[in-house]
Each structure stands twice: as structure tokens, then as C-alpha cells.
Amino acid sequence: MGLFFAQLLTGLANAGALFMxxxxxxxxxxxxxxxxxxxxxxxxxxxxxxYTLMQVLPGVVGFWGAVLLAGIIVGLIGVxxxxxxxxxxxxxxxxxxxxxxxxxxxxxxxxxxxxWGAEDLLGPRxxxxxxxxxxxxxxxxxxxxxxxxxTPFVAFALWYLITKTRVGILVRAATQDREMVGALGVNQSWxxxxxxxxxxxxAGLGGAVQLPKGGADLLMDFNILTSVFVVVVIGGMGxxxxxxxxxxxxxxxNVFGVSYMPKSxxxxxxxxxxxxxxxxxxxxxxxxxxxxxxxxxGEPERPIKPAGLKIRLLVAAALxxxxxxxxxxxxxxxxxxxxxxxxxxxxxxxxxxLGMGGxxxxxxxxxxGGGAYVAALFVTYAHTPMELALxxxxxxxxxxxxxxxxxxxRSTGVYFAMLTLAFAQLxxxxxxxxxxxxxxDDGLVNIWPSAWASSNMVFFYLTLVICAGGILLLRHxxxxxxxxxxxxxxxxxxxxxxxxxxxxxxxxxxxxxAGAMAGVAGxxxxxxxxxxxxxxxxxARSFDALIVVFLGxxxxxxxxxxxxxxFEATKDYLTRFEYWRLALGLLIIAVxxxxxxxxxxxxxxxxxxxGILNNAEDKR
Amino acid sequence: xxxxxTVNAFYGKxxxxxxxxxxxxxxxxxxxxxxxxxGKTTTMKSIMQMVQPRGxxxxxxxxxxxxxxxxxxxxxxxxxxxxxxxxxxxxxVLENLEVGRQPPREGCxxxxxxxxxELFPNxxxxxxxxGKALSGGEQxxxxxxxxxxxxxxxxxxxxxxxxxxPVIVEQMAHVIxxxxxxxxxxxxxEQNLHFAQAVADQVVIIESGTQKxxxxxxxxxxxxxxxxxxxxx
Ligand SMILES: Nc1ncnc2c1ncn2[C@@H]1O[C@H](COP(=O)(O)OP(=O)(O)OP(=O)(O)O)[C@@H](O)[C@H]1O
Ligand SMILES: [Mg+2]
Numbered sequence: 001m002g003l004f005f006a007q008l009l010t011g012l013a014n015a016g017a018l019f020m021x022x023x024x025x026x027x028x029x030x031x032x033x034x035x036x037x038x039x040x041x042x043x044x045x046x047x048x049x050x051y052t053l054m055q056v057l058p059g060v061v062g063f064w065g066a067v068l069l070a071g072i073i074v075g076l077i078g079v080x081x082x083x084x085x086x087x088x089x090x091x092x093x094x095x096x097x098x099x100x101x102x103x104x105x106x107x108x109x110x111x112x113x114x115x116w117g118a119e120d121l122l123g124p125r126x127x128x129x130x131x132x133x134x135x136x137x138x139x140x141x142x143x144x145x146x147x148x149x150x151t152p153f154v155a156f157a158l159w160y161l162i163t164k165t166r167v168g169i170l171v172r173a174a175t176q177d178r179e180m181v182g183a184l185g186v187n188q189s190w191x192x193x194x195x196x197x198x199x200x201x202x203a204g205l206g207g208a209v210q211l212p213k214g215g216a217d218l219l220m221d222f223n224i225l226t227s228v229f230v231v232v233v234i235g236g237m238g239x240x241x242x243x244x245x246x247x248x249x250x251x252x253x254n255v256f257g258v259s260y261m262p263k264s265x266x267x268x269x270x271x272x273x274x275x276x277x278x279x280x281x282x283x284x285x286x287x288x289x290x291x292x293x294x295x296x297x298g299e300p301e302r303p304i305k306p307a308g309l310k311i312r313l314l315v316a317a318a319l320x321x322x323x324x325x326x327x328x329x330x331x332x333x334x335x336x337x338x339x340x341x342x343x344x345x346x347x348x349x350x351x352x353x354l355g356m357g358g359x360x361x362x363x364x365x366x367x368x369g370g371g372a373y374v375a376a377l378f379v380t381y382a383h384t385p386m387e388l389a390l391x392x393x394x395x396x397x398x399x400x401x402x403x404x405x406x407x408x409x410r411s412t413g414v415y416f417a418m419l420t421l422a423f424a425q426l427x428x429x430x431x432x433x434x435x436x437x438x439x440x441d442d443g444l445v446n447i448w449p450s451a452w453a454s455s456n457m458v459f460f461y462l463t464l465v466i467c468a469g470g471i472l473l474l475r476h477x478x479x480x481x482x483x484x485x486x487x488x489x490x491x492x493x494x495x496x497x498x499x500x501x502x503x504x505x506x507x508x509x510x511x512x513x514a515g516a517m518a519g520v521a522g523x524x525x526x527x528x529x530x531x532x533x534x535x536x537x538x539x540a541r542s543f544d545a546l547i548v549v550f551l552g553x554x555x556x557x558x559x560x561x562x563x564x565x566x567f568e569a570t571k572d573y574l575t576r577f578e579y580w581r582l583a584l585g586l587l588i589i590a591v592x593x594x595x596x597x598x599x600x601x602x603x604x605x606x607x608x609x610x611g612i613l614n615n616a617e618d619k620r
Numbered sequence: 621x622x623x624x625x626t627v628n629a630f631y632g633k634x635x636x637x638x639x640x641x642x643x644x645x646x647x648x649x650x651x652x653x654x655x656x657x658x659g660k661t662t663t664m665k666s667i668m669q670m671v672q673p674r675g676x677x678x679x680x681x682x683x684x685x686x687x688x689x690x691x692x693x694x695x696x697x698x699x700x701x702x703x704x705x706x707x708x709x710x711x712x713v714l715e716n717l718e719v720g721r722q723p724p725r726e727g728c729x730x731x732x733x734x735x736x737x738e739l740f741p742n743x744x745x746x747x748x749x750x751g752k753a754l755s756g757g758e759q760x761x762x763x764x765x766x767x768x769x770x771x772x773x774x775x776x777x778x779x780x781x782x783x784x785x786p787v788i789v790e791q792m793a794h795v796i797x798x799x800x801x802x803x804x805x806x807x808x809x810e811q812n813l814h815f816a817q818a819v820a821d822q823v824v825i826i827e828s829g830t831q832k833x834x835x836x837x838x839x840x841x842x843x844x845x846x847x848x849x850x851x852x853x
Contacts, residue, residue, distance in 0.1 A: 166718060173708045173719045180706045183668055184720045185694035185770050 002136030011252030024202030046207025074204025106585030123211030236286020266429030351560025358490030363424025369537030371522025397519025405511035443533035553598025627676035699772030720769035
């Protein structure tokens with residue numbers, strides 16, 4: 001009983017930081033409609049800034065002053081990011097801002113590394129709260145009790161701000177209809193900036209306040225992001241009480257998980273989320289949210305048409321050129337282009353579902369990594385030959401997509417996106433924690449192609465054929481009646497339903513199809529590398545694909561593979577440098593700001609302006 | 621007070637307003653008339669710069685406001701009452717009014733909640749209720765009251781009589797006349813003439829985004845053929 005109670009207290013104490021970060025995220029989303037992927041980074045910054053301040057400021061006042069100051073400083077950094085990075089892209093097409101925030105993650109990661117170094121920092125203990133208290137004979141750190149007491153005050157202050165002050169009223173009004181708030185004379189830019197300050201300050205506060213418990217390290221940003229997304233989804237986007245309750249549930253669950261089911265802690269969190277969403281698709285206290293609801297800005301989409309003769313010839317020429325690489329190029333080039341091709345297929349599969357189906361998935365790596373692991377497991381345990389493994393990979397990934405899609409498609413918009421992310425994390429944690437079978441962190445190794453395909457050159461041609469074929473198949477599907485139905489379901493599901501299209505089923509099929517195609521890419525990946533590690537399932541992998549699709553151009557068919565090729569090639573080049581993340585992050589931000597229609601969209605515009613391509617619509 | 625000069629507006633490639641030019645004099649009530657889809661709402665939004673005109677200028681008190689951000693236009697003294705009401709359904713009546721609040725403006729009435737409750741007695745009893753709990757008519761009153769909290773000099777009323785009960789329509793007409801008496805200038809859009817006749821001094825008729833008539837109410841009454849051609853009576 002005593003132990004039980006002590007663990008409950010630990011859970012409650014852990015909930016504090018989680019609540020602060022989660023409420024900041026959902027506040028920012030509510031007003032700006034931006035899912036701030038960089039929120040974990042602000043949390044991490046809070047910890048590092050707080051650490052440094054605690055070294056300088058002495059005593060009890062110094063400690064708590066440092067916590068507060070860290071919050072304010074991180075809030076101000078958030079303001080800089082909002083003004084320099086996000087303001088220029090508010091008018092960009094829906095969800096494009098996501099990519100910008102991803103660039104911010106990379107930049108902050110490297111800047112933190114530069115300033116504070118790679119070593120984990122041990123957080124200082126809070127002066128005056130270093131001891132433990134015995135409660136029912138169990139030791140409970142004093143600092144935990146302090147956290148349990150403080151969190152409700154923060155929650156209350158926030159609640160007061162949001163419900164009782166003019167600023168709060170404006171924030172809530174803007175959450176519903178920001179255009180109208182603007183028409184009533186409120187400068188939205190400053191409201192956005194203000195909300196960003198508050199949201200980031202909360203994240204920073206969360207990072208600083210957990211220092212005595214968790215210290216500071218460079219993995220904090222992604223580590224908290226998953227929990228925060230889960231909390232926000234369970235509690236309901238935009239709900240403060242929801243965020244608090246969910247933070248408590250998740251934290252308590254984690255503490256109990258660690259002591260009773262150490263192998264399944266991560267899984268447990270996602271199970272709870274899935275169960276909640278089965279009954280309440282918009283979280284415990286949430287309302288339906290559509291990402292980018294009022295954000296239909298920019299030019300209307302152009303009709304998608306089959307490639308003209310010119311383009312077809314260009315593509316054919318490019319394929320021939322690619323085919324010549326093993327003959328002309330170095331071995332290194334062959335391996336690099338193999339990687340790029342695989343990544344292109346992966347990106348194209350996400351592009352299909354996102355661009356054609358409007359299904360924004362944050363967790364597409366589940367199917368890439370899933371396919372990779374299916375192939376690797378079969379090879380390792382059943383000595384399956386490569387040919388069969390390459391077929392089983394998409395089957396396995398497709399099957400996973402059928403199941404995951406069934407659950408995720410019960411929600412829409414951000415909830416859908418977060419659910420996909422959660423499932424990807426679920427798969428990741430299964431693979432990670434189930435070391436006996438999957439090798440855990442050590443991965444699965446020694447998975448090589450069949451003898452006939454073992455030379456780099458032959459494997460290259462195999463990859464070229466499968467990937468180009470896969471991409472063409474995706475294109476073909478987009479032009480088929482199925483593709484039309486999918487777009488109809490995306491644009492106006494009600495009308496599509498009225499026309500007799502079962503929109504949910506169409507989307508489900510598209511989800512499974514995209515998953516299977518990602519599985520093909522995953523299968524190829526394993527044999528090209530000879531091994532697979534859990535990071536193929538990571539959030540970062542999913543984000544890579546997302547970035548690529550957005551950078552390539554969401555509203556174009558070829559955005560996926562064009563973006564994939566540019567991104568993978570750039571990354572390969574940049575990773576030779578020490579601070580490649582910084583460079584890549586800045587590059588991503590630059591592309592987002594300078595080419596808001598993506599690479600393909602901008603190239604097409606350029607082509608039209610210079611007369612190389614002709615615009616079919618103007619010719620009419 | 622407000623002047624549109626060859627204003628053109630587009631949605632994407634669709635040309636919705638075509639060379640609209642008219643003026644709204646100080647203290648006048650001007651009715652913008654036209655059928656469904658004629659472009660009335662678009663005209664209102666072009667004035668507020670919520671739809672940025674491509675070509676032409678909108679000037680207010682001699683100042684060119686084309687290209688301004690909508691919040692700046694509102695701050696300059698234009699109050700917009702949208703057709704779809706767009707009240708904040710999760711906020712209470714009082715909170716909705718708070719969103720509209722702006723500092724007092726010289727030469728204009730400075731509205732307080734109590735004055736607005738006097739003008740719209742129905743709202744007074746519902747001050748603590750959430751927007752979503754209001755009836756259609758009450759919501760319409762709330763949108764007007766919310767805009768008045770900004771102490772505007774000129775109010776743009778988009779189809780104030782649409783979809784509400786006849787009794788309340790009458791009340792609306794009464795309110796508009798009251799506003800006129802307080803010295804406010806009003807540009808309102810309507811589909812049919814009856815409501816407009818009761819309140820307007822001047823009339824502008826548009827059809828498919830093109831201006832067909834601009835003049836006084838008496839002028840229009842002298843030309844019934846115009847009325848019959850462009851309005852559903
Ligand atoms: N957001 C939009 N995108 C594209 N076209 C639009 C949009 N809003 C309006 N339109 C089109 O512009 C034209 C003018 O519309 P507008 O709403 O200004 O008309 P209205 O006179 O206010 O009509 P109503 O009496 O029905 O309110 C219509 O043909 C309409 O279909
Ligand atoms: Mg209208």
C-alpha cells in the first residue's frame with residue numbers, strides 16, 4: 001500500500017513538466033493551427049538554459065529564479081522563431097509550416113550541441129528540497145512533493161489567464177475564428193506572437209523545472225514529443241483540464257509500468273490512447289479539429305493530368321541516365337543512388353496518401369521500418385530467400401497498415417496525424433523493447449541479397465526497376481477511378497458520400513496501399529544495407545518523409561520523388577560536416593520561405609514564366 | 621466618407637467584382653442590393669480588405685485603405701457585421717462583446733455593454749450564456765452589438781434581415797434607424813427591396829459583380845423597370 005502510494009506521488013510529480021509542455025503545444029495549435037513539432041526542442045532549451053542559470057544564481061531564490069528566467073528566455077527564443085521563421089509562411093499552403101518547425105528542431109539541436117556539448121548534464125538539486133520524506137514508510141523526495149504542489153498553481157494561473165482576462169478571451173475567440181477577430185480590429189500577428197511566447201515559455205518552464213529529476217540531454221526533444229502528443233490527443237486539443245488529466249494519467253501509468261511491466265511501458269501509453277480514442281475520437285475534453293480549417297489559402301489546385309509527351313520523354317531520358325550510372329559512375333555513386341531510389345519510393349507512397357487523399361500521416365515510417373523488419377525477421381528466423389522476403393515485406397507492412405488505418409481513420413485532421421505518429425512509436429517501442437527477437441538496439445544484421453543480386457550493380461538495377469515501377473504504379477493509381485474517388489473524398493467528403501462513394505473505405509484502401517508501397521521500400525532497404533535498426537521506425541524517419549513531400553510540393557504528383565531525391569542527396573552531402581543538422585535545418589527553412597509551393601510547384605511556375613512549359617489552362 | 625473606385629475582386633481565377641464605383645456619404649444609410657451571388661458579400665469583404673481587391677481603390681475619409689490589413693481597417697473606424705454571423709459560439713455574450721471592444725473614437729458614440737443591452741433587450745437576459753445557446757435572431761443582434769463595441773464610424777451590415785423572424789426584422793430596421801440618428805453611417809446589403817426601403821437613403825444595385833444602378837431611393841422608385849430587372853421582389 002505504501003509503495004503504491006509513493007509511486008502514485010512520483011507519477012503526479014512527473015506530470016508537472018509534461019502538463020506544462022503539453023498545454024503550451026495545444027495553446028499554440030489552437031490559435032495558430034500549427035502543430036509545433038519544435039515544441040520538444042523548446043523544452044530541451046528550457047533545461048539547458050535553466051542549468052546554466054542555476055550555476056550562476058545562488059541559493060533558493062537563485063534556483064527558482066533560474067526556473068522562471070529559463071521560461072522567459074525560452075519564450076523569447078520562441079518569439080524570434082515565430083517572427084523570423086513562421087510569419088513569412090503563415091500564408092503558405094496548409095500544414096507547410098510543419099516543415100518549418102522541423103527545420104527549427106534541427107537548428108536547435110545543433111546549436112545546443114555547440115553551446116553545451118554532447119555530454120548529458122546532471123541537474124542540480126533544489127536548495128532546501130534535497131531530502132526525502134517518509135510517507136507510509138516509503139521514501140518520497142521533497143522535490144517531488146514541491147512539484148505536486150506547484151503544478152496546480154501553474155495550471156490555475158493558466159486557467160485564469162485563459163478564462164478571465166481579455167487576452168484569454170481573444171485567444172479563445174481566435175481559436176474559433178481568427179479572421180473574424182482580425183476584422184474586429186485585433187492585430188492577429190501580435191496575438192500569434194503572444195501565444196507563441198506563452199506556449200514556448202511553458203515548454204521552457206517544464207524543461208527547467210524537471211532538471212533536478214532528469215537533468216538535460218540532447219535526446220530530450222524527441223523523447224518528450226511523443227508523450228506530449230499522446231497527452232494532447234488523450235486530453236483533447238486545446239483543453240487545459242484535459243491536458244492536466246492526461247498528463248497525470250500518462251505519468252502515473254509510466255511509473256507503475258516501470259515497476260510492474262518494465263518491458264511494456266511505452267506500449268502501455270499508446271494502448272491507453274487508442275482505447276480513449278475509440279470511445280472519444282477527439283480526446284476526453286476535445287472538440288473536432290480540422291488542421292488548417294480556415295487555412296485554405298493560396299491558388300486553387302490545378303487539375304492533375306497525365307504527363308505530356310515532353311515530360312514523358314524527359315522522364316525516360318532520366319531513367320536511361322540512371323541506368324547508365326553503374327557503367328559510368330563510381331561504386332560510391334551506385335550505392336548512393338540506390339539509397340536515394342529507395343527513399344524516393346518511400347516518399348512517393350506518403351505523397352500519394354497525403355497529396356491525393358489529404359491524409360496527413362506523421363508516422364509513415366511505421367510501414368517503411370515495418371516492411372524492413374518483416375523482411376529481416378523472416379530472413380533471420382526462417383532463412384527466407386530474398387525474393388520471397390521482398391514480397392513478404394509489403395504484405396506485412398500492408399497488413400499493419402490495414403489494422404492501423406482502421407483505428408486511425410476513426411479520427412480526422414490532427415487527431416489522425418497524431419494517432420499515426422503514436423502507432424509508429426508503438427511499433428518502434430515494440431521493436432526496441434522486445435530485444436530477444438528483434439535484437440533491440442543492436443538491430444538485425446547479416447541480411448544480404450541472394451547470390452545473383454549480391455553485386456552492387458545488380459542490386460542497383462533491381463532497385464531501379466522496383467522503385468521506378470512502384471512510383472509509376474502510384475501515379476497510375478492516382479489517375480485511375482480510385483484516385484478520383486480518393487480526391488473527391490478529400491475535397492468534400494459529404495458530396496462524395498452523396499455520389500455513393502464510401503469515403504472511409506476509399507481512404508482505408510489508400511492508407512493500406514501507401515503502407516504496402518512503403519513496405520516495398522523498406523524491404524529493399526534491408527537488403528541494400530544488410531541490416532536494420534529501430535531508428536528506421538523513428539519519428540525522425542517519418543518526419544524525413546513528411547519534409548520531403550512538403551518540400552517537393554504536396555499538390556503535385558511528382559513532389560514525392562523529386563523532393564526525395566533532392567533531400568537524400570543533400571543530406572548525404574551535408575552529413576560529412578560536423579554541424580550538418582544546423583545546415584540542413586537552415587536550408588529547409590530557407591526553402592519553406594522562398595519556395596512555398598515546393599520544389600516542383602516552383603519549378604513549374606518558373607518553367608511557365610520562361611515559356612519552357614506551357615500552362616494548359618491559359619491556352620484554353 | 622467611403623469611396624470605391626473601379627474595384628475588381630477575384631477568388632482564384634474567378635472574376636467576381638467588375639469595376640465597382642460608388643460612394644457612401646457621411647451619416648447616410650446606403651443599401652447594396654442584388655440577388656443571390658451578385659457579389660454583395662464580396663463587396664463588403666473588399667472594403668474590409670478581407671478580400672484584397674486586385675485593381676481599383678477603396679478610400680475612407682479621403683485615405684486610401686486598399687491593401688491594409690483588416691484589423692487596421694477596423695481600427696480606422698469601419699465595423700463589419702458578417703452575413704454568416706460568426707459569433708464565437710464557445711464564448712459568452714459578454715465575452716463576445718469584449719472581443720469587439722476598442723478605445724473610444726472621437727466624433728463617435730462610445731458604446732458600453734449597458735447601452736447595447738438597452739438597444740437589444742433580448743441580449744441583456746442572456747449575457748452569461750454561451751453564443752451557441754442563442755437563437756438565430758439573438759445571434760444576429762450579438763454580431764451587431766459586438767461590432768458596435770468597436771465604436772465604429774461606419775458600419776457594414778451584410779444582409780441583416782436574412783433568416784430571422786419578421787418581428788425581429790422589424791426590430792432590426794428600428795435599430796438601423798437609431799444608429800443613423802446617432803450619427804453612424806451604414807452600408808447594408810439586402811436581397812429584397814422591402815427592408816431596404818424602410819431604412820435606406822441611397823441604393824446601389826449590382827448584378828454578377830457589375831454595378832447596374834446607383835442613386836437615391838426616389839430615383840429607383842421612378843424606374844420600376846430597373847427594380848424588376850435586377851431584384852427579386
Ligand atoms: N470563397 C469563395 N471562393 C470562390 N468563389 C466564391 C467565394 N465566395 C463567393 N464566391 C462566388 O462569388 C460570387 C459572389 O458571391 P457573394 O457571396 O459576394 O454574393 P452575395 O451577393 O453576397 O450572395 P448572397 O446573397 O447569396 O449572400 C458568387 O458567384 C459566389 O459563388
Ligand atoms: Mg452574401
